[in-house]
Amino acid sequence: MDFLNALVALSNFVLVPAIAYGSQLALGALGVTLIYGILRFSNFAHGDTMAFGAMIAVLVTWGLQAAGISFGPLPTALLALPFAILGCIVLVLITDRLVYRFYREQKAKPVILVIVSMGVMFIMNGLVRFIIGPDDQRFSDGARFIVSARDFKEMTGLREGLAIKTSQGITVIVAVVAVALLFWFLNKTRTGKSMRAYSDNEDLALLSGINPERVVMITWVIVAALATTAGVLYGLDKSFKPFVYFQLLLPIFASAIVGGLGNPLGAIAGGFIIAFSEVTITYAWKKVLTYLAPEQLAPSGLVQLLSTDYKFAVSFVILLIVLLFKPTGLFKGKAV
Amino acid sequence: MKKLLTATAATALLAGTAMAEDVKLGIMFGFTGPIESLSPAMAQGAELAMKEVTDSGKLLDGASVTPIRADTGCADNALATSNAERLIAEGINGLVGGDCSGVTGAILQNVAVPNGLVMISPSATSPGLSTMEDNDLFFRTSPSDAREGEIMAQILKDRGIDSIALTYTNNDYGKGISEAIKSSFEAVGGEVTIVAAHEDGKADYSAEVGALASAGGDLLVVAGYLDQGGLGIIQSSLDSGAFDTFGLPGGMIGDSLPENVGPDLDGSFGQAPGSTSEAADSFYAMAETEGFDGSSIFVPESYDAAALLLLAMQAAGSSSPAEYGAKIMDVANAPGEKIYPGELAKGLELLAAGEDIDYVGASSVELIGPGESAGSYREIEVIDGEMKTVNFR
Numbered sequence: 001m002d003f004l005n006a007l008v009a010l011s012n013f014v015l016v017p018a019i020a021y022g023s024q025l026a027l028g029a030l031g032v033t034l035i036y037g038i039l040r041f042s043n044f045a046h047g048d049t050m051a052f053g054a055m056i057a058v059l060v061t062w063g064l065q066a067a068g069i070s071f072g073p074l075p076t077a078l079l080a081l082p083f084a085i086l087g088c089i090v091l092v093l094i095t096d097r098l099v100y101r102f103y104r105e106q107k108a109k110p111v112i113l114v115i116v117s118m119g120v121m122f123i124m125n126g127l128v129r130f131i132i133g134p135d136d137q138r139f140s141d142g143a144r145f146i147v148s149a150r151d152f153k154e155m156t157g158l159r160e161g162l163a164i165k166t167s168q169g170i171t172v173i174v175a176v177v178a179v180a181l182l183f184w185f186l187n188k189t190r191t192g193k194s195m196r197a198y199s200d201n202e203d204l205a206l207l208s209g210i211n212p213e214r215v216v217m218i219t220w221v222i223v224a225a226l227a228t229t230a231g232v233l234y235g236l237d238k239s240f241k242p243f244v245y246f247q248l249l250l251p252i253f254a255s256a257i258v259g260g261l262g263n264p265l266g267a268i269a270g271g272f273i274i275a276f277s278e279v280t281i282t283y284a285w286k287k288v289l290t291y292l293a294p295e296q297l298a299p300s301g302l303v304q305l306l307s308t309d310y311k312f313a314v315s316f317v318i319l320l321i322v323l324l325f326k327p328t329g330l331f332k333g334k335a336v
Numbered sequence: 337m338k339k340l341l342t343a344t345a346a347t348a349l350l351a352g353t354a355m356a357e358d359v360k361l362g363i364m365f366g367f368t369g370p371i372e373s374l375s376p377a378m379a380q381g382a383e384l385a386m387k388e389v390t391d392s393g394k395l396l397d398g399a400s401v402t403p404i405r406a407d408t409g410c411a412d413n414a415l416a417t418s419n420a421e422r423l424i425a426e427g428i429n430g431l432v433g434g435d436c437s438g439v440t441g442a443i444l445q446n447v448a449v450p451n452g453l454v455m456i457s458p459s460a461t462s463p464g465l466s467t468m469e470d471n472d473l474f475f476r477t478s479p480s481d482a483r484e485g486e487i488m489a490q491i492l493k494d495r496g497i498d499s500i501a502l503t504y505t506n507n508d509y510g511k512g513i514s515e516a517i518k519s520s521f522e523a524v525g526g527e528v529t530i531v532a533a534h535e536d537g538k539a540d541y542s543a544e545v546g547a548l549a550s551a552g553g554d555l556l557v558v559a560g561y562l563d564q565g566g567l568g569i570i571q572s573s574l575d576s577g578a579f580d581t582f583g584l585p586g587g588m589i590g591d592s593l594p595e596n597v598g599p600d601l602d603g604s605f606g607q608a609p610g611s612t613s614e615a616a617d618s619f620y621a622m623a624e625t626e627g628f629d630g631s632s633i634f635v636p637e638s639y640d641a642a643a644l645l646l647l648a649m650q651a652a653g654s655s656s657p658a659e660y661g662a663k664i665m666d667v668a669n670a671p672g673e674k675i676y677p678g679e680l681a682k683g684l685e686l687l688a689a690g691e692d693i694d695y696v697g698a699s700s701v702e703l704i705g706p707g708e709s710a711g712s713y714r715e716i717e718v719i720d721g722e723m724k725t726v727n728f729r
Contacts, residue, residue: 012576013546021540149577161577238539239568282543284530284550302530302551308543309506309533 006291008160012149013287018279019272020168020237023175026271027230028248029255030182030264031223037199037262038219039100041113046227046252048124051245052091053228054235055132057084058139065141073143074170077232084232088224095120096220104216121246128242137240142166167237178229179268182222186264191218199262247312251278254315258322260329269331274315282308356398359655361386361645362423363403364433364443366410370505370536370561371435373592378458379405380628381638381698382432385680389646392681394688396655401646408434411507411536413442420447429655430645431455432638437462438508444474454657454664456644458637461586461609462512466706473657475664477637477644477701478609479711481509484585485516487607487713487729488557489524492583495605499527500583501553503544503569505560506533513559513585529553536564541572549578555604557583562593574600582606584716589633594721601718607729608633609699610714619677619698636677636698637709643680643697644668650687668703670694 028050035043043049060080064070071079099120103113145151146169149161186192191214198205198215206212231245238244255274259266284304293299306314322329363382365375386401395401406423408416416439423431424447431453434440440460448455449471456475457465463482465474492500502518504510510533518528530551534544548556548569556579560566566588573579574597584593584606594601610616616636623630630636645660647667652660667683672692675683683693695701702710715727 013542013549013578017542017546144575149575150580153577163576165575234539241537241539243537244539279543279546282547284547287550287552302547304547304550307532308547309535311543 002291005158005160006288008152008156008158008162009287009291012160012162014279014283016162016164016168018275020165020171021279022272022275023171024230024234024237024271025248025251025255025275026268027175027178027226027233028252029259029267029271030179031226031230032252032256033259033262033264033267034219034223034226036256037264038195039104039113039216041110041117042253042261043223044114044117044249045095045121045124046223047245047247047249048121048128048242049088049092049224049227050231050234050248051128051242052124052231053084053088053224054231054240054245055128055242056087057081057228057232058132058137058235058240060084061139061141071142073166075140075142075166075236077139077236078170078174081229081232085225085228088228089221091124092220092224093217095124096216125242125246132242134242139240140167140236165237167233171233171237174229174233178226182226182264185222195219250312251275251315254319258318258329260331263329263331266329266331270329273330274318277318278311278314281305281314282311356400357396357655359395359399359401359646359649360426360428361401361403361642362420362426362428362431362433363405363642364408364416364420364423364431365405365435366439367405367407369408369410369412370564371410371587373563374590374633375435377628377630377632377635378435378638379403380626381623381630381635382458382642384622384626385639385642385646388678388680389643389684392684394681394684395646395650396653399655403642404428408436408439408443410436411438413439415439416443417446424451424453428453429649430657430660432641432645433457435459435634436507436509437465437512441465441468441508444468444470448473452657454645454648454661456641456664458641459634460509462508463516464508464512466708470706472707473661475641475644475703475707477640477697477699477703477709478634479709479713481513481516481585483516483711484513484607484609484713485518485520487711488517488583488585489520489526490729491605491607491715492521492526493524497526497554497583499529499553500555500557501529501548501551501579502531502557502559503534503548504531505565505587506535509587510559513587514557517557517559517585527553534560534565534569536561538565538568541565541568542576545569545572545576545578548573549576553579555579555581555583557585558588559585560587562588562590567593567596570597570601586633589716589723591629591632591723594718594723599721602720603718605715605717605726607713607715609637609709609711610725610728615676615696615700616698622678630698639677640695640697640699640701643677643683644695644701646680647675647683647687647693647695650684665703665707667693668695668701 057080060083061077146164149163152162194210255270259270284302290298390400406419420443437460461481504514582604586608589608620630648660648663651663672694677698714725
């Protein structure tokens with residue numbers, strides 16, 4: 001019984017939140033890694049691309065809610081997602097047209113593109129704040145829980161409750177679907193294969209007749225879709241606030257780099273590694289250990305490695321360790 | 337040039353003789369930031385007192401009172417200081433504010449003391465302000481958090497709570513009140529399992545709540561802000577089933593909290609400064625006719641802060657801070673005729689006649705020690721989605 005309680009407490013405060021957070025990071029990191037693999041620069045505007053996509057989803061959700069359309073127990077935001085993805089695609093394609101294409105034709109060095117993407121980041125950042133404001137926005141509706149802590153306790157008779165929020169369930173499912181689609185696209189379709197070819201060796205790909213502008217365009221479309229999905233899921237699960245997406249940039253880059261920049265599989269693994277490290281290192285293990293350890297050994301302190309204030313520091317440290325000892329990342333991406 | 341100067345001087349003289357003095361009072365609250373939902377009603381409370389005095393026409397031979405609002409951002413010391421300096425430039429005679437403890441300390445040290453400006457804060461409650469060097473320029477109509485800590489410990493004890501987890505917003509206010517609650521609760525034999533800070537404005541508090549839940553306790557005391565991290569912590573605790581009852585100090589008392597959290601908040605309780613007197617009820621009625629909520633937290637204190645400034649001016653016969661500052665304690669405390677809200681005209685008359693008054697006001701003002709309220713509190717419980725006053729302490 002104590003073992004079960006420990007397991008439930010662990011799931012409730014560590015496993016479930018970390019899996020949901022990991023999925024959100026993985027989706028974000030996939031976008032970063034695709035840009036890096038195909039367009040060959042680190043896109044600092046990614047966080048704000050997520051914010052922009054999520055913002056459109058918020059606006060469309062409000063519109064749908066006002067029109068009385070809902071999605072049953074699921075959040076209406078899921079219905080708004082396709083519109084948001086479309087809007088975000090338009091934005092990134094316009095940005096590419098106006099900004100990045102110029103530098104691509106110049107054959108600008110990656111470091112210049114990185115700085116350019118920072119400029120784009122600030123502009124998108126301002127755009128989002130200008131349209132929706134800097135405040136928290138609530139847009140989640142539908143059923144809040146798949147299993148609520150109270151129901152779980154009544155059902156099982158355990159002392160610990162397990163809560164799984166609808167948004168967490170949706171996050172994981174949507175992430176799995178999105179990743180499956182992406183891998184199918186990259187590995188099975190002709191366009192996907194031409195993208196990988198372009199990423200592996202640009203000159204050879206050009207020689208074999210691959211149209212570079214088309215590859216770039218499709219990359220942006222996919223990245224916009226991934227970024228919007230990640231942004232909306234994060235917003236549903238936590239809350240929508242433009243500044244928060246800017247802050248997300250660090251863990252997202254850490255995930256992509258830890259997994260190996262340019263390697264999609266690595267991005268997913270990296271997302272979960274970062275999420276689990278952040279959550280487990282800042283978790284106070286007292287409760288779980290009290291259930292597991294014999295009574296006389298029960299800890300009196302909190303058994304917390306780092307205070308929760310240092311959450312972001314965890315991503316930094318992991319990033320540093322990986323860059324020092326394995327600069328290509330765990331899954332053999334490109335060296336930064 | 338000379339002509340222009342003479343003309344201006346002449347106009348000034350004319351204006352001076354034609355109209356009585358215009359007393360300007362600054363109102364500095366956090367119209368943006370963590371307590372932005374509370375500030376508008378507080379400002380209206382202060383302006384109500386000013387309007388009452390202006391309408392009576394009895395202040396300093398018919399002076400009128402003009403309020404000038406400015407923003408503190410509640411947590412933004414630079415903004416608060418620069419706005420206070422702007423008010424000095426506009427020539428205010430006194431200041432109602434600031435609101436949050438950190439910015440109030442900043443205004444006091446950077447602007448009020450150098451310029452000799454008298455300020456009365458209705459809501460800065462940090463114990464640190466009691467000992468800050470203020471040249472007798474700083475007063476508050478709210479009690480220090482040290483007092484609130486004692487009250488909260490009593491309420492917890494009376495409700496049979498033996499152990500609490502405690503989280504506070506990481507600033508002067510949060511730190512001050514959490515220390516007060518911890519020491520008072522331990523003094524009455526309670527156990528505090530954890531004291532952990534939280535940052536405002538984050539998207540996700542599940543990690544913080546995880547640590548709090550691990551420490552355990554009968555309930556979670558959230559010494560934060562209802563529009564900010566405090567709300568996030570409560571939401572996240574309810575979502576994960578970590579705690580289902582919450583202790584709510586003053587910064588968490590407000591109608592938006594039960595609205596945002598929903599029925600799960602029922603049964604949570606706390607306290608906020610507020611008085612038992614019928615005077616409070618008559619103030620609520622006055623506020624209602626003016627179209628705002630007088631029972632919102634710190635609104636009566638705001639009214640009293642403005643009223644005290646004006647009554648002290650009358651007692652000193654001058655709107656200069658250097659002269660009326662010393663009179664504030666006199667008008668606020670016994671001896672003298674008791675003055676209730678809505679009776680400012682009577683107070684002004686008595687003072688003009690050279691008699692003593694004892695201003696009671698909407699929040700039972702009694703200034704002690706370094707010029708802060710002795711403190712009466714409302715015990716509040718969330719019942720059916722509303723914050724109800726269940727007791728007075």
